[in-house]
Amino acid sequence: MEDRGGLPVNDTTAQGRTVVAIDGPAGSGKSSVSRAAARQLGFDYQDSGAAYRALAWFVLERGIDLDDEAAVVAALADFDYGIGIDPDAYFVRVGDVDVEAAIREPRISAVVSRIARMLPVRAYLVELFRHVISSSERPGIITEGRDITTVVSPDAPVRILLTASEEARMARRSAEISGQSAQEVAKHLSSRDAQDSRVVDFMNAADGVTTIDSTDLDFDQTIQAVVGLVRRTSG
Ligand SMILES: Nc1ncnc2c1ncn2[C@@H]1O[C@H](COP(=O)(O)OP(=O)(O)O)[C@@H](O)[C@H]1O
Numbered sequence: 001m002e003d004r005g006g007l008p009v010n011d012t013t014a015q016g017r018t019v020v021a022i023d024g025p026a027g028s029g030k031s032s033v034s035r036a037a038a039r040q041l042g043f044d045y046q047d048s049g050a051a052y053r054a055l056a057w058f059v060l061e062r063g064i065d066l067d068d069e070a071a072v073v074a075a076l077a078d079f080d081y082g083i084g085i086d087p088d089a090y091f092v093r094v095g096d097v098d099v100e101a102a103i104r105e106p107r108i109s110a111v112v113s114r115i116a117r118m119l120p121v122r123a124y125l126v127e128l129f130r131h132v133i134s135s136s137e138r139p140g141i142i143t144e145g146r147d148i149t150t151v152v153s154p155d156a157p158v159r160i161l162l163t164a165s166e167e168a169r170m171a172r173r174s175a176e177i178s179g180q181s182a183q184e185v186a187k188h189l190s191s192r193d194a195q196d197s198r199v200v201d202f203m204n205a206a207d208g209v210t211t212i213d214s215t216d217l218d219f220d221q222t223i224q225a226v227v228g229l230v231r232r233t234s235g
């Protein structure tokens with residue numbers, strides 16, 4: 001088995017489990033679809049964006065300047081992050097603080113890309129995600145984010161790019177958020193995608209990655225597209 005930085009590579013043959021990697025832009029349905037698909041398959045579910053968001057929350061709590069890369073990287077030593085990977089027992093904690101709701105606030109969405117572009121932060125979290133994948137005890141685990149198919153689990157047997165038209169993504173996200181106009185939500189979402197795209201490509205499918213375009217699919221049809229692909233691939 002190949003070894004990357006002391007952690008095992010997460011492929012089916014190595015560990016007898018089905019590793020599923022899903023990437024895509026904001027509002028494409030990654031979290032909600034991955035969680036529901038994991039539930040149907042009896043798999044674990046890892047939301048990688050929650051770690052970037054929780055780190056942004058932690059850095060703001062400490063009053064660290066978000067542009068001070070050395071200070072943000074130094075804070076990683078005290079970043080006590082915990083995530084629930086059972087799709088029916090999801091939680092996000094930093095130390096003993098439940099940050100599940102706080103990390104979705106617009107103030108976090110507005111700054112998260114600034115820490116996500118720091119390469120030492122990415123390297124640290126990539127290892128954390130791989131560690132979580134290898135510690136899963138279910139028959140499989142779905143991990144979703146921006147660089148899962150390309151960096152975190154490029155050897156995963158099932159790799160999906162989940163997309164939807166910009167219009168559909170904005171409409172879905174703005175239906176979830178109150179207190180911001182549809183125009184504001186759209187502006188913030190497309191500016192975050194533009195910033196994130198400078199660091200990782202989650203708009204184009206890498207070789208071997210299957211694109212699922214959910215623009216004209218409803219929520220259940222999108223879940224079935226993912227579940228069907230996993231079942232066909234992992235037999
Ligand atoms: N195919 C779909 N059709 C309609 N709504 C969807 C679909 N997929 C996801 N949604 C809804 O869109 C919203 C954004 O999805 P989410 O999972 O948060 O996206 P992401 O994690 O990619 O940002 C959620 O309210 C979700 O229920």
Ligand SMILES: Nc1ccn([C@@H]2O[C@H](COP(=O)(O)OP(=O)(O)O)[C@@H](O)[C@H]2O)c(=O)n1
Nearest residue numbers: 026027048049050052112113116145146147
């Ligand atoms: N694998 C990942 C996941 C998230 N991220 C960063 O974390 C932010 C929040 O991710 P998210 O998945 O919660 O975002 P949404 O698409 O759900 O709004 C993104 O805007 C990226 O800046 C990343 O860089 N790489």
